[in-house]
Amino acid sequence: MILRRSAPLCLVLGLATSLAGATGVFAADSATSSIASYTLIAPKSEVPSGLLARAVIASGAGCPALTGRTGRGQSFALRMQLRPKPALAGAAYSAVEVCERGIPTGTVSAMVGSRVIPASLPSRIERIALSGDSGCRISSWEVQDCSNTSAWPLARISRNMAKDNPDVIINLGDYFYREAVCPATDQGLCASNPPPPGNLPVTGSAMGWIADALIPMQPVFDAAPILMVRGNHESCARGGIGFFLFFSPQRSTALQCAPEMVDGAVVVPSNDISPTWNATWLVGDSDATAHTLDLEIIDSAYGQDGTVDAYAATQRSSYVAAASHVAKSRPDEAWLLTHRPIFGMISTQFTDGGPVWTSADQAAASQGLLGGFSLVLSSHIHVAQAVNIPGQPAQIVLGNGATELDPTTGYDTPTYGPLSNVDGSALSPLATPYPAPTSTWTDVRFGYVIATPGARSTSWMFEHRDQRGKPFASCAVAKRSANCKATT
Ligand SMILES: [Fe+2]
Ligand SMILES: [Fe+2]
Structure with a gap:
């Protein structure tokens, strides 16, 4: 969410930020010069196992080997391949390179260089960790205390999430928030923040990504394979080059945000959307309740939040692909993962009396295509939230993953539905208003969710935990x- 506060939060003196530590990580794994290594959930079309090993290395260090062992006792050593990097990314990304290799099916242990990485998913998944909106906000109007582990608790959340032993982790996007030079008045909060590149029409850089995501997330990288969703902070003009270099699991997208020379100026794409992809897992708390869960992953980096415009028609193809795959594959259950919520409410403190429903372009783009889904998972609004719209899948929002939170008040259940004005009239002639919600719930504190399947097939318990791992709320998900x- 874009905040509309007039004054930055600069009341707390901070310690020196962690970037000095970030550069030190170059030497953390001396055998490989690995800055970070992790296992991405990937489409089966990319790799039959659905798991992709990645290593971020210092440029020129050379890719480490992916080594491991299969369940049949066979060892393997595979050469990792450099992921293509945009030629015009220049100095902003010159410090690093990214190596990748599909993990062979049947692998039971794996290492990138000398570092152990998650090698497999369990045959039946019982525990899913979820969060979203994680980066430390540095903008011209708002500065978070990036050196304070309570004010920006991503490292703490990562550690506690890892301690909860998830089988798999889902991150719902908006990783990159270090979009401005640290203001002179806020040096105590963000003194050693890597600044935007300056010579590119983007705000992201490799060093910014290292500080905002790659280092603080290492505990979750070590804990389990992770599924990464693209947020609007990963649009090409923001952190997009980094997202497609580090976290997109599709090889075809490596250059999606590549800068180009147009009429003598460097430009990056806009309104680019990466293809909808999917993952299917066997889930359940026992063999008796085991069932297939299909995840459809939508790229919602673009689109209007407060209005419906022509972009909705462009975005609709993403949701058509998701609905078509669910209809064709007929899983027992299907969740839609899209960074911008389809049924999400912002605080009335942001609305000036207007409707609280956000991501109007996504709501319009997906209209009539949600019949196969039981749940929509998103972030984007910096709160924990659940919304029930009659006849539609439940919406859960998890935008409380460490980025500066939204206001703590202003979330009363509206008497009008998404795509409506406050009086219930249509927000736009391009879309039909939804009915008012039957219930909503919002809690504003940092944290994450551990989701476990219930005793009844397709029922779930989403347990909300705070930054210290202490449960503070639970959502029973069924029907x-x-x-x-x-x-x-
Ligand atoms: Fe966000
Ligand atoms: Fe967002």
């Missing part, structure tokens, strides 16, 4: 509805 309550 396309999410019913949340505070932990007592």
Whole structure:
């Protein structure tokens, strides 16, 4: 969400930021010069196992080997390949290179260089960790205390999430928030923040990504394979080059945000959308309740939040692809993962009396295509939230993953539905208003979710945990509805 505060949060003196530590990580794995290594959930069309090993290395260090062992006792050593990097990314990304290799099916242990990485998913998944909106906000109007582990608790959340032993991790996007030079008045909060490149029409850089994501997320990288969703902070003009270099699991997207020379000026694409992809897992708390869960992953980096415009028609193809795959593959259950929520409410403190529903372009683009889904998972609004719209899948929002939170008040259940004005009239002639929600729930504190399947097939418990790992609320998910309550 874009905040509309007039004054930056500069009340707390901070310690020196962690970037000095970030550069030190270049030497953390001396055998490979690996800055970070992790296992991405990837489309089966990319790699039959659905798992892709990545290593971020200092440029010129040479890719480490991917080594491991299969369940049949066979060892393997595979050469990792450099992921293509945009030629005109220049100095902004010159410090690093990214190596990748598909993990062979049947692997039981794997290493990148001398570092162990998650090698497999369990045959039946019982525990999913989820979060979103994680970067430390540095903008011209708002500065988070990037050196304070309570004010920007991504490292703490990562550690506690890892301690919860998830089988798999889902991150719902908006990783990159270090979009401005640290203001002179806020040096105590962000003194050693890597500045935007300056010579590219983007705000992201390799060093910014290292500080905002690659280092603080290492505990979750070590814990389990991770599925990464693209957020609007990963649009090409922002952190997009880094997202497609580090976190997109599709090889075809490596150069999606590549800068180009047009009429003597360097430009980056806009309104680019990467293809919808999917992952299917066997989930359940026992063999008796085991069932297939299909995840459809949408790129919603673009689009209007407060209005419906022509972009909705462009974005619709993403949701058509998702709905078509669900209809064709007929899983027992399907979740839609899209960074911008389809049924998400912002605080009335942001609306000036207007409607609270956001991501109007996504709501319009997906209209009529959600029948196969039981749940929509998003972030984008910096709160934890659940919304039930009659006849639609439940919407859960998890935008409380460490980025500066939204206001703590202003989330009363509206008497009008998404794509409506406050009086219930249509927001746009391009889309039909939804009915008012039957219930909503919002909690504004940092944290994450551990989701576990229930005793009944397709029922789930989403347990919200704070930055220290302490449960504070739970949402029972069943029959396309999410019913949340505070932990007592
Ligand atoms: Fe965000
Ligand atoms: Fe966002």
